[in-house]
Amino acid sequence: RLEWRRIWPILSKHLSTTSCDNREDVSMCAVNALKQMALRFLNKEELRGFRFQSAVLQPFSFAMRKSKLKSTREMIIAVQRNLIETRGKKLRSGWRSLLATLAFAASDSDKRIADLGFDVLSLVTTIESNKYCSKGGELSTHHFDALMQCIAAFARSNTDRASDRALNLLPRFGNLVESESDMLEWSSVLSDLILEKNVETRMMYSQALF
Secondary structure (H helix, E strand, O other): OHHHHHHHHHHHHHHHHHOOOOOHHHHHHHHHHHHHHHHHHOOOOOOOOOOHHHHHHHHHHHHHHHOOOHHHHHHHHHHHHHHHHHHHHHOOOHHHHHHHHHHHHHOOOOHHHHHHHHHHHHHHOOHHHOOOOOOOOHHHHHOHHHHHHHHHHHHOOOOHHHHHHHHHHHHHHHHHOOOHHHHHHHHHHHHHHHHHOOHHHHHHHHHHHO
């Protein structure tokens, strides 16, 4: 593992760049290589306080932001879904990079990309029955700020489907606030959106805050 920590910065830089190649076969090959390595690394538990998972998943957010190929960006979203479905229980610091990748999907100019991204986010935001976002869950306890920023990115999305769902989702997270810093993050996100959105949204968020 120590050896990989030395090799990974060099390898990840190469794969990040290659995944943004304008040739689809080259780009897809790089994304697939990133996926295989991520699955391997995420198969082991990460100790609290370590950040190697986040580093391993960071190239996906880079490629999501930089790739000009829709097919590549769709594949990246599909990989995020696969990581949650197959390695969700092992995710620790990796959640931050994964949520950052989805946030970039939210701002994508292609509405289909944004909608696909929110569908993946929905895997972990079903509060009533989800182990990640329930009280004491990994996301609600350790990555609440990143989760709020990700949902807010979808609330600002240019696709009504994702935006409306995100706007309706945010107020419900007030019940999961477990610390003063989380309350500040949640209220700050809602306050910002109150200033940006329509009257109906303002009223709904104002009621949630007050």
